Amino acid sequence: KxxxxxxxxxxxxxxxxxxxxxxxxxxxxxxxxxxxxxxxxxxxAGKFLIVTNTDLPENEIVTAYREQWQIECSFRTIKSFLEIRPVYHRKPERIMAHVFVCVLSLLLSRIIEKRSGVTISEASRQLSYLKVTP
Incomplete structure (x- = not known):
């Protein structure tokens, strides 16, 4: 070279x-x-331009932009670990219900991560050893 x-x-x-x-x-x-x-x-250098169509205050827009990686990470979690796809529903209300349950699962997984200090995959692995009997 x-x-x-x-x-x-x-x-x-x-x-x-x-x-x-x-x-x-x-x-x-x-x-x-x-x-x-x-x-x-x-x-x-070190500056970026944000164009938006909302009336939110500038500081909220910049904060949301800086936290974009967390939002993207959450969507990856929904798609992979929580298995939001494939959706075989046809009716809009069923699709919305499915997505709602997935977002609710994401919220629950984030709460578990914050309170336990471990990732949701690790918590899930640990919980898989439990046996529930009637």
């Missing part, structure tokens, strides 16, 4: 830069750093 400093062909250099190619200008004489673009990106 060649180092960047060893690449002389412009096409090869553009390809190897990938997403960073906007930081380099390619005049006839060779490659030159795009200082203007670099300065713009420095000013934007």
């Amino acid at each position: 060649k180092r960047m400093s060893e690449i002389t062909d412009q096409k090869e250099l553009k390809k190897s830069l990938g997403k960073l190619k906007s930081l380099v200008k390619f005049p006839e004489t060779g490659a030159v750093l795009n200082e203007k673009r670099i300065e713009i990106l420095k000013k934007l």
Whole structure:
């Protein structure tokens, strides 16, 4: 593999830069750093733009955005561990009931995790050893 400093062909250099190619200008004489673009990106570094259609206060929107990973994790839990899919219901009220039970299960699993200090999969594994007799 060649180092960047060893690449002389412009096409090869553009390809190897990938997403960073906007930081380099390619005049006839060779490659030159795009200082203007670099300065713009420095000013934007660490910032993000949120566009929304709600009337919520800015701080609530930013908080929700920052907690997005927790929401995504919850949906992964619903889909995998709680097995929300496949849904074979046809009637809208049955689909809603199914999803409601799954979300309720998610809430219960989060409560178990918080109170016990173990993940829901570990708690489930531990509970599987219990035998219930009438």
